[in-house]
Amino acid sequence: MVRDRNLAVDIIIYGVLTLIAILCVAPILNTLALSFSSRIAAVSGKVFFLPVDFNLASYREVLKDHAFFRAFGVSVERVVLGAAINFIISVLMAYPLSKSRRIFPGRNIYMWLLIFTMLFQGGLIPLYMTINTYGLLDSIWALVLPTAVPVFNIILLVNFFKGIPKELEEAASIDGAGPWKILFYVYIPTSVPVLATITLFSVVFHWDSFFDGMIYMQHPENWPLQTYIQQVVVNANQMNNVTDPSEIKRLMAVSNQTLNAAKVFLSMIPILVFYPFLQRYFVSGIVLGSVKE
Amino acid sequence: MKNKKFIYNYHLMLFPGVILLILFQIIPMFGISIAFEDFIPTKGILHSPWVGWDNFKYMFNMPDSYQIFVNTIVIAVMKIVAGLIVPFVFALILNEALNRKFKRTVQTIVYLPHFLSWVILSGILINMLSVNGIVNAVVQAFGGDPIMFLASNHWFRLVLVTSDVWKEFGFNTIIYLAALTSINTSLYEAAAIDGAGRWKRLTKITIPLLIPTAVLLTTLSLANVLNAGFEQILNLYNPIVYQTGDVIDTYVYRAGLLQAQFGLATALGLLKSVISFILIAISYRLAYRFANYRIF
Known part of the structure; x- marks a missing residue:
């Protein structure tokens, strides 16, 4: 790399980047500070980044x-079950789909089905109506x-599998391994970064979803956490049932900010804990997955 | 023979996923017929009276329709434009910082909002933008009157676009950063030997080499012209700002699931699906023609 650094320019660059990073986390820090503050301090607008x-x-x-x-428990159950199903389906579908049409006739029909349902x-x-007909309302299966077939993740994985040297599969095949053994002992162990990436996406997706919980779960005891937060914190603030503008403005002023801030912060903790471990995988995973032969 | 056994197993591996797709993606498509029916839940899809295009006619004569389409397109286009420019500029600035540790720290921080749900971000935004929130504290410090951002048709779209940039700009720089690392460093060395300064190298090497990526992303974003961001708007809007913030998806939700106007909601949803499908097809075609880009 060429180095003709100019101190003034560098100060501006590092300054701007630091400012952007601070602006990015400022709202989160403000929420954290609010959650530890007294209600009076919150209402009088004195809370910035320290309680x-x-x-x-x-x-x-x-x-x-x-x-x-x-609700936290429902969300954990959903994440574990949902991410496990996503993982199994993704691996099982991506492996055959990574074969060329010459090796696996019919491959393109499956691929078109996948793409069509995505688009x-x-x-x-x-x-x-369909979920209702199946009798899945108020069931975790809804x-x-x-969401069991994550098409985007599968495409990422297919592209990655395509890049694994054919010699590995041929060698295993000569040693007598069938397709299942090849998938489990050759493909999966060589794809750890991209598998970590798609698992991160699945976990985050399931943890963050609120809308399906809101429409399919008719009893509040079945709500996942995000739906609960949506109903208690956000929806209570929206007052979609209230039509009088002055009434809306009055209600907006008296909401319980500190309690809401505590709930919002607690519900993001799992993401914050999980994030640093997988953060190093996802960039490399995305870049690797999008590289094609 | 061995090959045949392999192919049999390939079909077997695809079987569970295909069954799930048929159950939860293909079968619901038959429900689209609700758009052409006066759907009565007790009679079901098969026995509800068929009304042809009536739901669509009603939709186009509805006074709200025009506003919903305008809102959807305006909000979506504003987001697309901001979502293309901000990550591009940010990636260029980040590329100028050479300290690796600093760079990685900044990246880790700016990717974070992408992984938080709109419920959480809305909870945060509602607090921040309230009359006694941190944003209005700043407004008042500069001598302004507190603003009801979420109850103002003047500000609502700006809140949507800004908060969308906050959530996604970091994550969207990934693709530019990947393109930046693939630039051959000898280009910079040669330019430096020829006397090109830092600004010259940025404008004559880095930006021109990023343009193809930017063009590709612009083309692909064409597909999002009708996606104004359902989850975000659902969590931030209220009846006061329907005038500037109500979009197709939120209207479909309210009409269909809250007011039980099934035919109308399905028809509106179908119209959106069909237009989006055409837009995606066009954008992929263009991306393939001009950038040789294929998603599969």
Whole structure:
């Protein structure tokens, strides 16, 4: 790399980047500070990035909230089940689809089915009616089965599998390994970064989803955490049932900011904990997956 | 013979996924017929009265329709433009910082909002943008009056675009950063020997070599002209800002699932699906023609 550094320019560059990074996390820090502040300090607008009148009242209140923990449990169940199903389906579909049409006639028919379902959907109402007909309302399966085939992840994985040297498969085949053994002992061990990437995407997707929980779960005890937060924190603020503008403005002013901030922050902790471990995988995973022969 | 056994197993491996796709993607497509029916839930899809194009006629005569389409396209296009420019500029600035540790730290921070849900980000935004929130504290510090950002048709779209940039710009730089690492460093060395300064190298080497990537992303983003961001808007809007913020997807949700106007909602959703499908097909075609890009 060429180096003709200019101190003034460097200061500007590093300064701008630092500022952007701070702006990016500032809202999260503000929420954290609010959750540890007193309600009076929050209402009077004194809280920036440090708690004012530090106290744990909001968290104590969340601890007493059974609905919050039940929703947390539903979300954990959904993530484990959903990500496991996504993983199995992705690996099983990506391997045959990574074969050329010469080796696997019919490959393109499957591929077109996948692409078609990704590009064209029946829409909200028909899907809702279908789930209803299957009797899946209020069942965890309504959250994990319609999302079981992650087409984007599969395409990423197909592209990666295509790049694995054919010699590896041939050698295993000569030693008598069938397709299942080749998949499990050759392909999976050589694809750890990209598998970590798609698993990250699945976990985040399932943890972050709220809308399916909102429409398919009719009883609040079945809500996953994001749906619970949506209903309790966000929807309570939207007042879609209230039409009088002055009433909306009045309600917006009295919302319980500190308690909401505590709930919002707690619900993002799993992502924050999980993030650093997988962060180093996903960039390399995406770049590797998009490289084609 | 061995080959045949392999192919049999390939079909077997694809079987579970294909069954799930048929159950949850293909079968719901038959429900599209609701768009041509006066759908009555107790009678079901098969026995509800057929009304032909009536739902579509009603939709086009509805006073809200025009506003919904305008809102959708305006918000989506604003997001597309901001979503193309901000990551491009940010990637160029980041590329100028040579300290690897610093670079990686900045990247880790700016990717984070991408992984948080719109529910969480909306919870944060509602707090920040409230009358006694941090943004209005800044507004007041500069002598302004507090603004109800989420209850103002003047500000609502700007809030949508800004918060969308906040969530996605970091993640969208990944593709530019990948393109930047593939630039041959000897180009810079040769340019430096010929006396090109830092600015010259940026404008004559880096930017021209990133343009193809930018063009490709622009082409592909054509597919999103009707995607104004359902989850974001659903979590941030309220009846006061329907005028500037209500879009096709939110209208379909309210009409279909809250007001039980199944035929109308399905028809509107179908119209959107068909137009989006055409737009995606065109954008992929163009991307393939001009950039030799294929997703599969």
